[in-house]
Amino acid sequence: MSFIETEEQKELRKAVSELGHKYGWTYLLEKAKNGEKTTELWEEAGKLGFLGVNLPEEYGGGGAGMYELSLVLEELSAAGAGLLMMVVSPAICGTIISRYGTDEQKQTWLPGIADGSITMAxxxxxxxxxxxxxxxxxxxxxxxxxxxxxxxxxxxxxxxxxxxxxxxxxxxxxxxxxxxxxxxxxxxxxxxxxxxxxxxxxxxxxxxxxxxxxxxxxxxxxxxxxEDAALMQLFAGLNPERIMASAMAIGTARYALDKATAYAKERQVFKTPIGAHQAIAHPLAQCYVEIELAKLAMQKAAFLYDSGDDWGAATAANMAKYAAGEAGVKTVDQAVHTHGGNGLAVEYGLVDLLAASRLMRIAPVSREMILNFIAQANLGLPKSY
Missing domain, CATH: 2.40.110.10 (Butyryl-CoA Dehydrogenase, subunit A, domain 2)
Known part of the structure; x- marks a missing residue:
């Protein structure tokens, strides 16, 4: 595992980031307010090959792995344009079908999942x-x-x-x-x-x-x-689910931190930017550290999964989900607090993340169930449930 991304991965990050910022949080907010779907963003991401980057090339995918797919969701989320259905359609369903489906099932579903013309829940x-x-x-x-x-x-x-x-x-x-x-x-x-x-x-x-x-x-x-291997097939989809949930949490945390640091540089009280005060600077710096640690955990989980180490990926994916969820909740809360009363104003793009950030700890698996898994599987402690 290299800590330096390939040129292709760097270019992918750049291209996805540009797409995400083209739409941004205002696009998602307007869609949510009007009861509409993110159809334009979803379709464009599909046409650019971002949605199916992890799926086999023979079925219209990019032939890469979970590392690249998590990269896509992280960058979209960091731009305020995260797509929840990426966790479900290409990551869970696409992975399970590509690994265990019949040739006919693969041909029927995977090309559409890859280009975004088919969404699967x-x-x-x-x-x-x-x-x-x-x-x-x-x-x-x-x-x-x-x-x-x-x-x-x-x-x-x-x-x-x-x-x-x-x-x-x-x-x-x-x-x-x-x-x-x-x-x-x-x-x-x-x-x-x-x-x-x-x-x-x-x-x-x-x-x-x-x-x-x-x-x-x-x-x-x-x-x-x-019929006799469905449990193994199920978990083949749940590890990617945890990795992608981590990516969305990490990207969302990056988005909130960017908002907070920009505000802390510009907002002045007593003729001094509030970011100069340690009471503001230190919590934001701590959020940055915890985001980066969660990101490393997520990248390790994706690397292990793409390497075929399903058991190692299970532990790593659960730990990444735990770390990302905690970092996400903490960073969103700190970003709102940094803005003071403005953090609760819609125009600053943070208040809607307060409820959404709680979801990072709850779904798709709660932090308590992750700790149960780690206690039993990695520490050898008696099963508690």
Whole structure:
């Protein structure tokens, strides 16, 4: 692993940053206020090859890895134009299909995911399961050559802009009788598949939804991968999810820090820029340190994942998500505080990040569940849940 990025990676950062600043936070804010989607930004990012940079070249992708995809989301977020569905569509769904899908599934879905013409959502969380994915009640059963799905999902992002949802369900193991995970591609226009928006207290172009899956009938080829290896296939998508969540948190923290430092240089009280005072300068410097540490953790996780070290990537991705979430919350809070009352004014571009920054600690996995994982997997402590 090199701490110096290649020329291609540097050029990618520059190009993505230019695209992000072309749109910026005012674009996202207006879209959220008007109940609209970031269609223009999403489509342009797709045409430029940014959305599918991690997907195989033979299916229209860039042939790079999770490092490059996380780089894209970090730079967009640092420009105030982060795209939440990048965490879901190319990172989770695109990765799982490219690694475990059939040739037909790859040809059907990956080119569109790569160029942005297809968006795929991901459905795992349930009302009564939460962080306990072993308690999922959405089930799949065979009916001749078809499958029938039943269940509920909640807090599923971007279903209204997706053509399909990759649903995590469970099916009976014919040998043991126990339920085992299974992944299915469910078109959003499938009969008996319905979704309802959840009213959220933060403004975002991407909405959250509850899914109602009642006797949804699917063809045999809706199943992704092997019936006997779905747990491994599921985690192949969850590590990229954590890496990309880290990228969005880090980019958002960079955006907030840039706002705060610019304000601290310009704002004068008693004829002195407020940034000259250690009470302002030191907390911002500490935020910078913590952002850079989180970024190193994220880059390590992406490197391990791209190297094929799934177990090493799991630990690293969880730690990166923890560090990035903490750095993001702290930096947004400090940026608002640096602005004083102006931090709560919409025109300064920070107040909407207060609610969004809390999400960095909660989703897609809470910091407490990350600490549970580290305690058990890395410290060898007894399982507590």
């Amino acid at each position: 991901f459905g795992i969380t349930e009302p009564d399961a939460g962080s306990n994915s072993h308690n999922i009640i959405t089930t799949a059963r065979r009916d001749g050559d078809e499958w029938i799905l039943n269940g509920r999902k909640t807090y599923i992002s971007g279903v209204d802009q997706a053509q399909a949802v990759l649903i995590v369900s469970r099916m009976a193991d014919s040998k043991t009788g126990k339920l085992k995970p299974a992944l299915f591609i469910v078109p959003t226009d499938a009969p008996n598949f319905e979704y309802q928006a959840i009213e959220m207290g933060m403004r975002s172009p991407e909405k959250q939804f509850t899914l109602f899956i009642d006797d949804v009938r699917l063809p045999a080829d809706a199943l992704v991968g092997s």
